[in-house]
Amino acid sequence: MSIDERLAAVWLLIQSSPLTGLGLTLLVYCLAMKLYKESGHNPLINPVIVSVLIIIATLIITDTSYQQYFTGGELIHFLLGPATVSLAVPLYMQLHRIKKLLLPILITLVSSVFIGCFSAIYIADWLGASLATQISIAPKSVTTPVAMGISENIGGIVSLTAGLAVTTGVIGAILGTKIFSLMAIKDDSIKGIAMGLTSHGIGTARAFQVSDQMGAFSGLAMAITAFTTAFMLPWILSLAGFL
Amino acid sequence: MDFILGVALLIVFQLLGEITVILFALPVSGPVVGLVLLLVTLIIRGRVGKQLKAASTTLLGHLSLLFVPAGVGLMLHYQLLAKEWLAISVALVIGTVIMLVSTAAIMSLTTRLFSKGQPHEH
Numbered sequence: 001m002s003i004d005e006r007l008a009a010v011w012l013l014i015q016s017s018p019l020t021g022l023g024l025t026l027l028v029y030c031l032a033m034k035l036y037k038e039s040g041h042n043p044l045i046n047p048v049i050v051s052v053l054i055i056i057a058t059l060i061i062t063d064t065s066y067q068q069y070f071t072g073g074e075l076i077h078f079l080l081g082p083a084t085v086s087l088a089v090p091l092y093m094q095l096h097r098i099k100k101l102l103l104p105i106l107i108t109l110v111s112s113v114f115i116g117c118f119s120a121i122y123i124a125d126w127l128g129a130s131l132a133t134q135i136s137i138a139p140k141s142v143t144t145p146v147a148m149g150i151s152e153n154i155g156g157i158v159s160l161t162a163g164l165a166v167t168t169g170v171i172g173a174i175l176g177t178k179i180f181s182l183m184a185i186k187d188d189s190i191k192g193i194a195m196g197l198t199s200h201g202i203g204t205a206r207a208f209q210v211s212d213q214m215g216a217f218s219g220l221a222m223a224i225t226a227f228t229t230a231f232m233l234p235w236i237l238s239l240a241g242f243l
Numbered sequence: 244m245d246f247i248l249g250v251a252l253l254i255v256f257q258l259l260g261e262i263t264v265i266l267f268a269l270p271v272s273g274p275v276v277g278l279v280l281l282l283v284t285l286i287i288r289g290r291v292g293k294q295l296k297a298a299s300t301t302l303l304g305h306l307s308l309l310f311v312p313a314g315v316g317l318m319l320h321y322q323l324l325a326k327e328w329l330a331i332s333v334a335l336v337i338g339t340v341i342m343l344v345s346t347a348a349i350m351s352l353t354t355r356l357f358s359k360g361q362p363h364e365h
Binding site: 021025026028029047048049051052055056059060066069070073074076077079080081082083084085086087088089090091092093095101103104105107108111112115116119120121123124126127128129130133137140141144145146148149150153157159160162163164165166167168169171172175176179180183185187189190191193194195197198199201202204205208219223226227230231234 | 250253254256257260270271272273274275277278279281282285286291295296298299302303304306307308309310311312313314315316317318319320323327329330331333334335336337338339340341342343344345346347348349350351353354356357
């Protein structure tokens, strides 16, 4: 084998080995977390969006496909399942607080499913987005693995929904605390519920930085809205004539 | 060891969730049903073991990392995004602001409404 052929084989290995996608994701995430900490937790330097942008740029420059990247990325993506299940723990620890607020939480939850899906669908429609995009955007406030499942059920583009859900999470994490202070809301349980209903896991990660209470309520909101949206959305969309 | 056993428990509950989804043809995903099953188990048991605490603290502490691979998937839709970027970004940003404001407002309002009524319930 000539040296050129060996180099080509090495390059193919680097591009297609799970090690590359996995290593790249972990390294870039650590870098993004460092930037985030050094910026004094500036919400604009959100570690998810910084990581995503750096990784996409790297893949484009090295002419690597998403499928090749995902052989490694999948190993991290896979942990979203157990992480979702583990939300039961903070939920259980906050149960006494949640019980007191049961009715307000339920009312807010059900209204948020309607408000969330229709605000996004109608704005997208008004600005000329295709029907496929409108359907893919509907579950944007649901935690990514569940949003992907819902998207599949209602005939959306599954990987587009995943990206839009992540983006929604980041936008909420960036704007949330600012908006709550503008609205003069001081109660961490209220802030947590609003954050989790809007921005699922990424908002919850941000909420845990504010306080454990806000994080737990955000985690609760994320869990119940995943459940409720999964049941309600196919039904709402077919009543509204989208399916 | 605590951490490993905790993760094992989480995986068992996720698997139970996936099984429940198939058996009852639920429109929800396995992890969410797993979450509910674990929560019910914790309520019945009345306490959280240190294994589950260790696993959940670690996983939730790095929750942001787990969303990165899905986010990178946006690159697959380069053409669609190039064509509809305005509609999509406005819908996401304005939609998110509407959600944050309305849920925070409804939650504040209902909390005040129901906490006023609470003394009568006792």
